[in-house]
Amino acid sequence: xxxxxxxxxxxGPNIKFFTQNQIYFCQCDQHHKLSLFELLRTVTDAAVEDxxxxxxxxxxxxxxxxxxxxxxxxxxxxxxxxxxxxxxxKTWEEKPEPLQFVRAYEIFDTETxxxxxxxxxxxxxVDLSKRRIMxxxxxxxxxxPNIQTEHNCLKAEKISIPENMDLFTKRPIWYSxxxxxxxxxxxxxxxxxxxxxxxxxxxxxxxxxxxxxNKEAVQGExxxxxxxxxxxxxxxxxxxxxxxxxCFEAELFWK
Numbered sequence: 001x002x003x004x005x006x007x008x009x010x011x012g013p014n015i016k017f018f019t020q021n022q023i024y025f026c027q028c029d030q031h032h033k034l035s036l037f038e039l040l041r042t043v044t045d046a047a048v049e050d051x052x053x054x055x056x057x058x059x060x061x062x063x064x065x066x067x068x069x070x071x072x073x074x075x076x077x078x079x080x081x082x083x084x085x086x087x088x089x090k091t092w093e094e095k096p097e098p099l100q101f102v103r104a105y106e107i108f109d110t111e112t113x114x115x116x117x118x119x120x121x122x123x124x125x126v127d128l129s130k131r132r133i134m135x136x137x138x139x140x141x142x143x144x145p146n147i148q149t150e151h152n153c154l155k156a157e158k159i160s161i162p163e164n165m166d167l168f169t170k171r172p173i174w175y176s177x178x179x180x181x182x183x184x185x186x187x188x189x190x191x192x193x194x195x196x197x198x199x200x201x202x203x204x205x206x207x208x209x210x211x212x213x214n215k216e217a218v219q220g221e222x223x224x225x226x227x228x229x230x231x232x233x234x235x236x237x238x239x240x241x242x243x244x245x246x247c248f249e250a251e252l253f254w255k
Contacts, residue, residue, distance in 0.1 A: 002086075008053070013143040016092040017050035020110055023085045034081040036190035036209065043105050043119060044070065044187060046089045056141050058180070064141065066134070067126040070186045071100055074210035075119040076153035086110040093145045096136040100124060104151055118152040154210050159249040162237055165226040168196040171240075172222045183216035193238050193250050196225040201236060204254035211250040215242060223247055 004020040027038040034042075051057065051068075061067060081087050088110045094102040105119040125134040137144075171192050179185035189211060194202060217223060217240075224241040234254045240247040 004086075006049070006053070008050075012146075014092065014145045014147045015050075015054070016090055017046065017053070018088055018090050019046050019049060020086065020088050023081045023083055023087060025083050028083045032083045036194050037187055038190075039075065039080075039117065040073070040190045041185075041187035043075075043089065043091065043107075043121075046091050046105070047103055047121075050091055054142060060141070062128065065128050066139070067128050067181065068101065069124050069126055069181070070213060071122045071124045072156040072210070072212050073119065073121040073186075074154040074156040074208070075105075075117055076208050077117055077206060078115050078152075081107065081109075081116050087116065092147075095146050095148050096144065097122070098135060098137075099133060101136060101139075104149065115152075120151045120153055120156045122156050154208050154251075156210060159210065159212050159237070159251055161239060161249060162228040162230070165228050165237075165239060168198075168225045168227045168238075170222055170224050171196070173217050173219055175219055177217075178219050183218050186213060189213070189240070189248050189250070192223065192225060192240065193252070196227065196238060197236065197252075198229075201229065201254075204252075206252050207255045208253040209251070211248060213248050214246050215248075217242065217247050 004022070006017070006019045009016045009018070021042065023034055027034055029035045086109070087107055090106045092104055094104055096102055101123040103121045103123065105117070105121070106115065107117040108115050125136055125139050126132065127134050173184055177184045177188045221242060226239045226241060228237045230236070236252045238250040238252070
């Protein structure tokens with residue numbers, strides 16, 4: 001029997017969470033590599049479980065009238081995990097920005113210690129009753145971390161949108177896209193991005209991905225997905241548009 005472990009390593013307020021998993025067949029694309037959707041889901045689950053085990057679960061946050069919503073993410077794929085591979089995810093909070101939590105990720109092969117994926121994300125603290133962004137210093141459920149490290153990935157920052165964009169597809173938001181927060185789960189955007197690409201670009205070996213979440217999307221809405229392909233710089237820019245604003249913006253880079 002294989003055992004998968006979870007543990008924390010702490011240095012004062014700086015706490016790193018480790019969780020071991022296996023990549024299953026249903027998490028992979030047709031090339032047996034972890035899909036972008038499943039990557040986003042897996043790292044988000046690790047972040048949530050880190051807080052769960054430190055007594056900051058969804059229920060605890062709700063009881064304190066607070067929610068934490070992912071704002072931006074960036075990942076570098078050194079070698080995308082594949083089916084049946086055993087991985088270890090390391091995630092930790094870093095020194096926050098005034099209005100955003102900062103969280104880093106490293107995914108590596110459990111058996112060989114080979115680095116597979118590096119990432120960074122930012123998260124907003126929200127007053128649930130007022131639906132308003134709060135200052136991070138008002139979050140009192142844990143001592144604030146103070147470390148800052150170098151990250152082997154793009155910055156989780158605002159994405160620049162090209163002037164010339166083409167309509168790639170339209171995507172309805174269905175019941176199964178919605179999570180317990182009442183809007184489309186952040187991981188689902190990974191599927192929306194990849195599914196919108198022209199077939200020949202879906203086959204590219206991507207090196208980097210980043211995404212900005214701008215506005216909640218809810219069941220019954222339809223997102224127009226616009227794109228710009230820059231072959232010279234090996235970059236694809238994707239914008240998800242609602243009727244009056246951008247729902248999300250993303251970039252993919254290939255090798």
